[in-house]
Structure formats: C-alpha cells, structure tokens
Amino acid sequence: MATTVRRTVLTLPAATVGPPNPLPALRPLDETHSLDERARQGLPRDMARQIGYEPLRTLLPVRVLDGYGRERTPTRLDAIVIENERLRATVLPGLGGRIHSLHHKPAGRELLYRNPVFQPADFALNGAWFSGGIEWNIGATGHTTLSCAPLHAALVPAPDGGEMVRLWEWERLRDLPFQVDLWLPADSDFLHVGVRIRNPHERPAPVYWWSNIAVEEHESTRVIAPADEAWHFGYERSLRRVPVPDFQGADRTYPLRSEYPADYFYDVPAEARKWIASLDEGGRGLVQTSTDILRGRKLFLWGSGRGGRRWQDWLTEPGTTGYAEIQAGLARTQLEHIRLDGGEEFSWLESYGALAADAATVHGDDWSAARAEVGSRLSEALPRAAVDAAYEAWRPYADAEPAETLATGSGWGALEVLREGHKLPGTPFDESTLGEEQAPWRELLRTGVFPEPRRVTPPGPSLVAPHWRDMLETAPADPLAEYHLGVAQWHAGDLAQAVRSWERGLELAPSRWPLLRCLAVADQQGGNAERAAERYAEAFDDLCEERRDDGDSWTAATVALGREAIAALLAVRRTAEARDVWSRLRPSVLERGRFRLIDAQLLLAEGRAAEARAVFDAGFEVADLREGAEILGEVWSALTDEPLPDAYDYRMRPQS
Incomplete structure (x- = not known):
C-alpha cells in the first residue's frame, strides 16, 4: 500500500474554547516549572545559565484563552490522515497540529493515549490546553500557546517520491517561524517527523522545544530511557538529581508507583542514542527516537494520589484509561531555553513507532539489562544510522514549497513577512491570510498612523516587538495608539514609560476602562493596592456604561475585568464594592x-x-x-x- 494523505472529519464530545480574553496579559501566568536564583545554585553551570536565559516577562503579544466551560457536545473537527500499510496517523491541524492517534495496523493497537473527548483546561501558557496524542511545544517553558490554535498545513513532496504533510506557524512569544513535516514512507513502521525552527532576525532568540507524547498508563506500564540518573522536578519547585529507577523506596519508572505528580528529566549521556519508550506488561508499546540534537528525554507522571487521579478525570472523563507523558526536548530539562543566533536554525528528525521487547527483561530487577534489551530491539527495528539517513534525506525537502493547502493558520506570520520581507522557503505566509486582527497593524505599517476603530469595541490585540514599538512611538499620539504603546513598553520592561503613555491616553480617551485597567495592574506591581482597587472599580463602572451588547467580545471583557476587579477590592477589604461588581455581572456569568x-x-x-x-x-x-x-x-x-x-x-x- 502506497502512503496516502486524506482529509477527514473527526467527531468528538467537545467543549468550545470560547473567545480570547481581551485584557492584555501584562503578567505571565503562574508557570509551575520555574526556579528562583537560590534554587539554581548547585546546578551544572550550563543548565543554570539556560534556566536563567530570557525568561518570559509577559505572555504578550498572545492573548489568554479562559472562556471555555465543561459542557461538551458532539463537534466536528477537521483532521488529516496519513496512512501506509503499517501505520495510520490522525492529525488535528486546527488544534496545534496535534497527532490525535497513531494506530499500528499489524498489532491492531493504538500507540498513543487517544483522548475520547476534547476538554480544554488551564495548562497552556495562555490557558486552554487539552490532553492526549503528540503535541509540539514551542515558545517558552510550559505548554505552547498554540495548543488550541490552528496551524497552516499543506502537502509537500517527500524524500521517497511520495507526499508528506507540513505544519507551520509563526510562534509569537519568541517571534520565530517553525515547521513540522510528517513523513511516512510506504513500507515504514515508523512515522518520521522533521522539525525546523528558524531565526530570521539579526538578534539572537531563546528557543524552547519539547515533543509531548501521551501514552496509556496501567499498573504494569514501564518507561525506559538510556539513563542511570534523572533530574527530578516536583511541584514544590525544586530540581535535584536522583537515581534511576529506584528513588525514595520505589521504582519511579512505573508511573503509578508514585503518589504525587512529578517530572523526571533523564540525564542521557551525550554519546548515547536518544530514545524513550513506554511498554506494557507484554513488553509492547511505543518508542520515540531522534537525531542527537534533541537531547532531552522526560517522564511526566500524575501518580496514584487523589489529586493526580482527579486531574486525570478532569482532563478526559471518569472511567477512561489514565495516561503518562514521555517527552523529548532540545535541553536536558523544560526549565531551560537555548540560544539561537540571528540567521541560524535548529533542525532535527524524530521517529515514532511500535516496539516489542522481552517482557521478563523489560520488567526485571536489572535496570541495565532492561535498557539494553529495549535499545537492542530498537536497533533492530530502526537502526541509529537509519534515523540519521532519514534526516539527511528529509533536509533538502524542508524548503520544498507546498503543493496543496490542507488548512490555514493565523495571519500574524504574513504580517511579519510583509513588514520585514523575510524569505522563508517552504513556509509561505501569504497576504491572503491577513484578517481583521492584523488590519490596524497593517495600516500602521502602511501609513504610520494607528487607526481608530469604526465602532465602539474592546481594543484588539497589541503587538510588542521592538519594531512595532518603534512605529507606535512615532505614530500620532491618539488614545488607542498610546494604549498599545504602553502595552509594548510594559512588555519591554520600561514600566514608568508605559504608565506615562497610558496616562496620556487617558486624558482624551472616549473609552477609559482599558487604560484604567492597565494603570491598575501597574499600581499592583508597584505595591499600591489601594489605588489599584480604586482604578479597577472605576474601570468596571466605565465598562458597564460603555458595553454595547451581550456579544462574545463584550461579555469576555466584562467577565475578565469583573474577576480582576473583585480580587483587587477584596485584597484591600473593600468587600461591599467587590460585591457590587459581582452583582452587576450577567446571571449566566454568575x-x-x-x-x-x-x-x-x-x-x-x-x-x-x-x-x-x-x-x-x-x-x-x-x-x-x-x-x-x-x-x-x-x-x-x-x-x-x-x-x-x-x-x-x-x-x-x-x-x-
């Protein structure tokens, strides 16, 4: 059977993602994978340096997705199926390019944890995320902001003369384009995945990548990787080196033998082949391997405790199989970012497939023997040299231009290409993808003036990169331009200048609440909780007077601002005013x-x-x-x- 690619529709019980939060994300969400300066002491020097390299100041220019609920209805999701006689991969281009399913035909088994529902939860950097399958995490420590976003997708020529599926987008936290090429040769038991991240700018950029693979979890599930030690990260926010497999009286390579959720970042030797596998009681399961640049390997486990099991139910539905995550990344841990110089790129190839090993050895007491057994079976199924050869074969095709469009992502990449004239062979960001959100920024680029909206509406998204900030600084100082300029200055760390911009805008603004809310956040950051509460109360009053309808945009603004205002008022014990804000929210919101x-x-x-x-x-x-x-x-x-x-x-x- 030759490899085929076809579009289809997958119907799942799904909760809607909802509209984005229109309030600019001036503060980063609380990312659990973080260490303070004291916690970094004693770590290897290069690890400590990369943990401290360019952490996010904010989530800007990305907006938070927090408008989803828990009610699920049957929903049609666009999907792409890549299939040969051995494997069938189902991809969701509208949801971050997630591989929803990888089915091994000879064994008649699913190799991934395939979530039977689509249920957003607050795990991504910008909120909405869902579990299951294989996700592509790019940007910064945490789940990507593209988890629930559409990617561009197209057919491109494959190295073996067939077709492969290309996914690509412009990652906005770090302002970098990337691509994921899914290539399934006609006779292959392994899906090859070619990844490329490019830095088209003159300045260096911090890069983060982890391929996150959800696998079914049972009492007998064991995760094997070629390491004797791991870096353990618990939710107490500590990172320490621990032995593998036994730690604190239990074999932690069995996910259900831990009580609490934890990460184990395996310390794979530099010269060793890079791989990780999850195998069942019969020694069967999924293996992932790659070229050597993708050096990190990780096990995330929920554990067997009440909290972990509750989260498992929350992310899917009670009665379904639990899951663990095996992952592969550019760094040893997910707390690190890697420098990518201007004009340079990172590229590598990953391979995913079924593996069968001797069950007695896999589950025996001899960890070295278990590792050797899995490594040997992997070498038979897919030699290390074959992965390197597949990478070399794929690399010339990374620039191949798309032949047929399968899905369309955002217009933000097209705006950046229009501004800078970037040449990005293989990943076109066509002007036809520019939409309503990009329109005012295109006008600023064309005329030097940020246009006022034609109707009263919450402000659109802000752009914060240095070139956009420079354009805003030279644009006429209209209230909306001052609002966006202040957001860009805040993101750059120039907090005092941001406040001045917002205060200037406030003097003439017909819509005061967006500026008041920004100033309230600045007061909170500056330790002035009383004035922050006053400004929040005034902002909410202004919003209630200004809102025009019960549409998604106005409702999202009211919900978001009301929630922040209540918290600010409660913080200074202005309980009656907090209750007043609560009472003015719509019954459906309450x-x-x-x-x-x-x-x-x-x-x-x-x-x-x-x-x-x-x-x-x-x-x-x-x-x-x-x-x-x-x-x-x-x-x-x-x-x-x-x-x-x-x-x-x-x-x-x-x-x-």
Whole structure:
C-alpha cells in the first residue's frame, strides 16, 4: 500500500474554547516549572545559565484563552490522515497540529493515549490546553500557546517520491517561524517527523522545544530511557538529581508507583542514542527516537494520589484509561531555553513507532539489562544510522514549497513577512491570510498612523516587538495608539514609560476602562493596592456604561475585568464594592464555576461562612482551574477543618 494523505472529519464530545480574553496579559501566568536564583545554585553551570536565559516577562503579544466551560457536545473537527500499510496517523491541524492517534495496523493497537473527548483546561501558557496524542511545544517553558490554535498545513513532496504533510506557524512569544513535516514512507513502521525552527532576525532568540507524547498508563506500564540518573522536578519547585529507577523506596519508572505528580528529566549521556519508550506488561508499546540534537528525554507522571487521579478525570472523563507523558526536548530539562543566533536554525528528525521487547527483561530487577534489551530491539527495528539517513534525506525537502493547502493558520506570520520581507522557503505566509486582527497593524505599517476603530469595541490585540514599538512611538499620539504603546513598553520592561503613555491616553480617551485597567495592574506591581482597587472599580463602572451588547467580545471583557476587579477590592477589604461588581455581572456569568468560587470568597469576607460552605456543598466546577492551583483547598480550609472533598482535591504536592 502506497502512503496516502486524506482529509477527514473527526467527531468528538467537545467543549468550545470560547473567545480570547481581551485584557492584555501584562503578567505571565503562574508557570509551575520555574526556579528562583537560590534554587539554581548547585546546578551544572550550563543548565543554570539556560534556566536563567530570557525568561518570559509577559505572555504578550498572545492573548489568554479562559472562556471555555465543561459542557461538551458532539463537534466536528477537521483532521488529516496519513496512512501506509503499517501505520495510520490522525492529525488535528486546527488544534496545534496535534497527532490525535497513531494506530499500528499489524498489532491492531493504538500507540498513543487517544483522548475520547476534547476538554480544554488551564495548562497552556495562555490557558486552554487539552490532553492526549503528540503535541509540539514551542515558545517558552510550559505548554505552547498554540495548543488550541490552528496551524497552516499543506502537502509537500517527500524524500521517497511520495507526499508528506507540513505544519507551520509563526510562534509569537519568541517571534520565530517553525515547521513540522510528517513523513511516512510506504513500507515504514515508523512515522518520521522533521522539525525546523528558524531565526530570521539579526538578534539572537531563546528557543524552547519539547515533543509531548501521551501514552496509556496501567499498573504494569514501564518507561525506559538510556539513563542511570534523572533530574527530578516536583511541584514544590525544586530540581535535584536522583537515581534511576529506584528513588525514595520505589521504582519511579512505573508511573503509578508514585503518589504525587512529578517530572523526571533523564540525564542521557551525550554519546548515547536518544530514545524513550513506554511498554506494557507484554513488553509492547511505543518508542520515540531522534537525531542527537534533541537531547532531552522526560517522564511526566500524575501518580496514584487523589489529586493526580482527579486531574486525570478532569482532563478526559471518569472511567477512561489514565495516561503518562514521555517527552523529548532540545535541553536536558523544560526549565531551560537555548540560544539561537540571528540567521541560524535548529533542525532535527524524530521517529515514532511500535516496539516489542522481552517482557521478563523489560520488567526485571536489572535496570541495565532492561535498557539494553529495549535499545537492542530498537536497533533492530530502526537502526541509529537509519534515523540519521532519514534526516539527511528529509533536509533538502524542508524548503520544498507546498503543493496543496490542507488548512490555514493565523495571519500574524504574513504580517511579519510583509513588514520585514523575510524569505522563508517552504513556509509561505501569504497576504491572503491577513484578517481583521492584523488590519490596524497593517495600516500602521502602511501609513504610520494607528487607526481608530469604526465602532465602539474592546481594543484588539497589541503587538510588542521592538519594531512595532518603534512605529507606535512615532505614530500620532491618539488614545488607542498610546494604549498599545504602553502595552509594548510594559512588555519591554520600561514600566514608568508605559504608565506615562497610558496616562496620556487617558486624558482624551472616549473609552477609559482599558487604560484604567492597565494603570491598575501597574499600581499592583508597584505595591499600591489601594489605588489599584480604586482604578479597577472605576474601570468596571466605565465598562458597564460603555458595553454595547451581550456579544462574545463584550461579555469576555466584562467577565475578565469583573474577576480582576473583585480580587483587587477584596485584597484591600473593600468587600461591599467587590460585591457590587459581582452583582452587576450577567446571571449566566454568575452560574459559572469560577464565579461560584468567587461568591464563596465574598461570603467568607462578609462573615457569612455558613452560606459560603453551602456553595461548596451545592457543588461547582471551576473550568479554568490552573495547573497546580490550591485555591479550592485554601478557601475550604478557611471554612472548616474537615478533609477536602474529593471533588475539590486537585493538589499536586504533599501538604505541609
């Protein structure tokens, strides 16, 4: 059977992602994978340097996705199927290019954890993320902001004379284009994945990449990698070297033998072949290998404790198989970023396929023998030299121009190419993809003037790269231009100048609430909580007077600003004003789990603990509960000494 590529539709129970949060993300979300300066002491020098290299100041210019819920309905998702007589890969171009399924035909088995639902949860850097399959994480430490975003997709010529699927986009956190080429030779048991990240700028850029593979997890599942040590990261935010496989009295290569979620970044020797496998009780499962530039390998496990199991149910549905993640990255750990000089690129090839090894050896007490057995079976199935040869064969085709469009991503790459005239063979960012969000920035580029909107609406997304900031600084100082200029200055770390820009804009702004909200965040960052609360209250009043309808954009703005305003007012014990903000939200908003929790917090602040407890007893689900968040336990503990009910237990670390 020759390799075929076809478009299809996958129908899954799915929750809608919802509209983006229109408030600029002036503060980064709380990424759990972070270390302070003290925690970096004692680490290898190169690791410590890369952990400290260019951490994100903000999520700008990306917007937060927090408008999803928990109600799922049958939904048609566009998919691309790549198939030969041995493998069938199903790709979701509209959801970050995720490989949803990798089916091995001879064994009649799924090699990945295939999530039976699409349920966003707050795990990505910008919020919405979903579990399962193989995802491509680029940008910065954490799950990519493209998790729930469309990518460009097209057919391109493959090295063996057939066709391969190219996925590509412009990654906006680091301002870099990238591509993922999915190549399945006609007689292959392995899907090859060619990846390229380019830096078209003169300045260096920090690069982050981890391929994240979800695999089914059972009591007998064992993860094997060629390492005797690993860097352990727990949700206590500590990184330490530990032995593999046994650590603290248990074999941690079996994911369910740990109680709490944790990362194990395997310390694979530089000269060793790079691979990782997840195998079942019969020694069968998935193996991933690559060319050597992709040096990192990792196991993430949820563990067997209540919190980890609750998260598993939350991300899919009760009664389904649990999963663990095996991963491969450019650095040893996910806390690091790698420097990519201007005009340079990183490229490599990964291979994914089925593996069968001797079960007794895989699950025996001799770790060295288990590793050797898996390594030997991998060498038979796909020699190291064959991966290197596949990379060399693919590399000339990385510049091949797309032959047939399969899906369309965003217009942001087209805007950058239009501005700078970048030449990016193989990954066209055509002007036809420019849309409504890019329109005012295209006008700024063409005329030097940032246009005022034709109708009253929440401001569109800001751009913050130095070249856009420079253009805003020379544009006429209209209120909207000053708003966007302040956002760009804030992102650059020039906080005082950002405040001055927002204050100038406020003097003449017909729409005051966006500027007031930015100034309120600045007050919070500066330690002036009282003035922040005042500005938040004034901003919410102005928004309520200005909003024109109950459409998605205005509702998203009201929800986001109301939530921030209530938190700011409660922080300075202005409880009555916080309750007033809450009372002006739409009934449909107040029914959301997030606002049921806020109601409980308000009731507690008002001294109405019994009523706050009743909110918990009635039950609610906070759809956008952040990974690692402990707010449910904190509020519960303020109400009672009783154990936290299972329904609210998402704790990912031991309690002190």
